[in-house]
Amino acid sequence: MDEQWIAGFQEKLDQHYSWPSLYIYKFIVPTGREDEVKKLFPNHTVTQKLSRNGNYISLTVQVMAPSSEFVIAIYRQAAEIEGIVAL
Numbered sequence: 001m002d003e004q005w006i007a008g009f010q011e012k013l014d015q016h017y018s019w020p021s022l023y024i025y026k027f028i029v030p031t032g033r034e035d036e037v038k039k040l041f042p043n044h045t046v047t048q049k050l051s052r053n054g055n056y057i058s059l060t061v062q063v064m065a066p067s068s069e070f071v072i073a074i075y076r077q078a079a080e081i082e083g084i085v086a087l
Helices: 005-015 034-038 070-076
Strands: 019-030 046-050 056-065
Touching: 005 070, 019 034, 019 070, 034 046, 034 056, 056 070
Parallel strands: none
Antiparallel strands: 019 056, 046 056
């Protein structure tokens, strides 16, 4: 992940949220990789929706995030998952 982009993203998070705050993550992954995303959120309910052709799964999870650093840490871990798209 580009550190300059991360710094800008963190600044925007801090401008728009008062921490702790509810944050919604949305990801799209190839079918079969959804468990890798779920492992990032072991104590949360992850909502899934299969794509029309069944090739991809969208995942949504709401998390009470303590800080922008926490939000970014999850995105850094997610970036390691092959084929993931963060929305």
